Amino acid sequence: MAWMIGRTAALADPEGARRKALAKLQALAELDDPESLVVPILIDAILMAESYRGARHQITFLPELTDSVDALLRELNIVEKTKAWAKA
Numbered sequence: 001m002a003w004m005i006g007r008t009a010a011l012a013d014p015e016g017a018r019r020k021a022l023a024k025l026q027a028l029a030e031l032d033d034p035e036s037l038v039v040p041i042l043i044d045a046i047l048m049a050e051s052y053r054g055a056r057h058q059i060t061f062l063p064e065l066t067d068s069v070d071a072l073l074r075e076l077n078i079v080e081k082t083k084a085w086a087k088a
Contacts, residue, residue, distance in 0.1 A: 011060065045069060 010017040028034040049069040052062050 007060075014061075014064075042072070046073070 005017045005020055028038065031037065045065055046069050049062065049066040052059055053066060055062075
């Protein structure tokens, strides 16, 4: 896989690595069922971020993953509360 982002490149230029990954992910729209591929990854990311929260030795990019997971969970909580209020 020529597009793969290595550890050295990701650490040297995290924003560039994110842009490269995002460019690759744009092709998800062309897949028949992108959710079946993306949702398990999101679940794994949430579990990984939660399992390492407060770990003694910090994992590279874990703070960014934790922030992203927290933002995702915050947005999902807002959606859930909005739906609950709409039903009430």
